[in-house]
Amino acid sequence: DEDDEGNDTNGLNAFTTYAMTVVCQLEARGMQLEISFDSNVVDPEQVGRMAQQLECVLRQVCTEENSSVALQDIETVSPQDLRDIWTWNATVPEAVDVCVHDLIAEQTAKQPDSPAICAWDGELTYQELDELSTRLAHQLVGLGVGPNVIVPLCFEKSMWTPVAMLAVMKAGGASVAMDSSQPEERLRSIVQQVEPIVVVSSAANEALAGRLAMAPVLVVDSQHLSRLEGNDKARTRLPRVKSSDILYIAFTSGSTGTPKGAIITHGNFSSAIHHQQAILGFNSRSRVFQFASYAFDAAWSNLLHSLTCGGCLCVPSDSDRRNNITASMEHMEVNYCDLTPSTARLIDPASVPRLETLILAGEAISVDDVQRWPSHVKVVNAYGPAECTPDSTFQIILGHSASPCIGRGVGVNTWVVNAQNHDRLVSVGITGELFLEGPIVGLGYLSNEERTGEVFTKDPPWLLRGGPDFPGRRGRLYKTGDLVQYNADGTLIFVGRKDTQVKIRGQRVELGDVEHHVRLGLCTNGDTRLVVAEHKWGGGSRGTKANDRGVRGEVGRGIAGIHDTERLHSDRQDADVGDRKDG
Structure with a gap:
């Protein structure tokens, strides 16, 4: 190509070292862009x-009627982008x-005779x-449990946990x-927020459950349930439960050091089942490995x-779960598994x-995370906050x-919304929240209420409009707090976080939570300064690394992720205890 003065622009274009160049040329009645x-x-x-986005901006700044418009009020989303964004989000999915x-x-x-639970203990x-x-359930109703009454469950991995949940x-x-x-201090903090009238526990955790709450502990095992046979149906009636009632509460790391409980209703999860079950590949043949800790919502998804x-x-x-994942999966004839990428790397596909x-889910995936699996394995990249x-989103790879x-x-x-101004959308391909x-x-x-109002x-x-x-x-x-971009087809690229939340083996941790417990561990009356060194890891994830000698024990009593790190180090095992992107 040649410009108006006969200069050859092909050579410039052919040999440029930039991924993209924009040449602007003013003309009598406008501007030409190449x-x-x-x-x-x-x-x-x-x-x-x-x-199109540049044209949209130029048409606003170059017209006389917009001469007094502040730069912050310039609309950067082109009409085509806006049309596409609304096409992707035209209707709200059915509840x-x-x-x-x-x-x-x-x-x-x-x-009725098909296997529902295949556990190590039955x-x-x-x-x-x-x-x-x-x-x-009849016994729980007799103890005062009803719609939206919160019941803590304190179990190790067992066949009895699904019984208690149901x-x-x-x-x-x-x-x-x-x-x-998890650390007893963290569990106690959760139970104190719940103020339960009863705690349901395994026999092995009865003493722990008793220390956590000033409430009766109901132990669930085969002996207890056999004693209940035929006793309670005559005395109690199970209540009518509505889809708007609470199904579960998932506690996540809080920036003030106190875990916060995300509320999920029956309607929330039933809607997820309706829309997501097919794409996730669940069916009546599925034998699903429940690796996830009960503390995390991935365990609810599996169940x-x-x-x-x-x-x-x-x-x-x-x-x-910690030491023998592969043998356990093969023994139980597992054909469906939900893991963090770093845990999946511990498994030999053969x-x-x-x-x-x-x-x-829970971490960025690499090419090797996918290529190492044979073609008959369906690999799905999943994302979703506990709230x-x-x-929430899926990509079949x-x-x-x-x-x-x-x-x-x-x-x-x-x-995808402007991260600094939530009243404005951003264009396709631009990073936003x-x-x-x-x-x-969820609710x-x-x-x-204060935190709910901030992020909902x-x-x-x-x-x-x-x-x-x-x-x-x-x-x-x-508002997820996650930074993403739209691809041209409406799929999303994960970029990172807008705040100080980080991930430890797929488990989200607020740095404010860490700071709170570090300060408690230091036991100092003087001024303190906490410096957190951040390191950029691949795939937009952030990690932190520090010399934890001398403070790990104190901090670990309050933060699940650090406690689990200590336990796994002592076991000489690098398996993940986190479960997915929890937001």
């Missing part, structure tokens, strides 16, 4: 969008008005699980599943998806030939490639 780019680096469709235990009851009616069919959980559902209660191996699709939940012992579906059920792409929302709309809208968005945080929002102006050919609407959304 964009040259390397298609190996920059997607041609994205270049076209950038040209499902049903309770989770009713979905499980449907499977029990279809296949097995249960759907009929047996239903009968045992119903007995326990019993609390049938009684109308809301479960708080706790990992008994509830398994039992509502007619599959079997495979529960290893805590020892096998040693688990039955595996058909692998969900990777919106365990999973094809062609043995990997990228920071977390796919598109399933059962939820995904909006991810907002989630839809029936899987908020337990007894924390209603009716942002861009939602009320709508877009080209799309009417506006009202809505409630969750």
